[in-house]
Amino acid sequence: MRIVVIAVGRLRAGPEQVLVDDYLDRFAKTGRALGLPAAQVIEVDDRKGGGMAAEAVLIGRAIPDGAAIVVLDERGTQPTSPEFAGRLAGWRDQARDVALIIGGADGIAPELRARADLAISLGRMVWPHMLVRVMLAEQLYRAATILSGSPYHRE
Numbered sequence: 001m002r003i004v005v006i007a008v009g010r011l012r013a014g015p016e017q018v019l020v021d022d023y024l025d026r027f028a029k030t031g032r033a034l035g036l037p038a039a040q041v042i043e044v045d046d047r048k049g050g051g052m053a054a055e056a057v058l059i060g061r062a063i064p065d066g067a068a069i070v071v072l073d074e075r076g077t078q079p080t081s082p083e084f085a086g087r088l089a090g091w092r093d094q095a096r097d098v099a100l101i102i103g104g105a106d107g108i109a110p111e112l113r114a115r116a117d118l119a120i121s122l123g124r125m126v127w128p129h130m131l132v133r134v135m136l137a138e139q140l141y142r143a144a145t146i147l148s149g150s151p152y153h154r155e
């Protein structure tokens, strides 16, 4: 199983980068004992200004064959953290790769959204994509703590 976070844009050194690195590091350490691999971040950047359509091509190339496709999208469903953890565990048990996709300023192309197995909303408000990376990294770590039975997550 591979877990890839495919994100449009380049995250520069700064507070978001520090938080993403910290949560993904914690996820790697907690997930190891659970059979969850470290998440790999793949950044895509269309320098020609081709917008969503061009970004979708670059994203599509980065999606592992047969991977479950999860788009982060404010129009999506809002799983609870335990539900998200359950989905991750299910893909792990099927030995299925997972691609978690974060769009750019214009969002994710409709054709790519239509291909997704799951669209996750972090609320109906639109967040900056760099903050969405942080929130997703935290939810991956939280999912691993839920699956490991650690008290980090409380209801």
Ligand SMILES: C[S@@+](CC[C@H](N)C(=O)[O-])C[C@H]1O[C@@H](n2cnc3c(N)ncnc32)[C@H](O)[C@@H]1O
Binding pocket: 071, 072, 073, 074, 075, 101, 102, 103, 104, 105, 106, 107, 108, 120, 121, 122, 123, 124, 125, 126, 127, 128, 129, 132
């Ligand atoms: C600045 S937003 C783009 C918003 C754009 N209006 C759209 O139609 O998607 C950049 C990316 O951040 C993510 N994002 C922003 N807000 C989100 C939310 N509330 N839930 C899930 N993902 C979100 C999505 O992946 C989105 O493509």
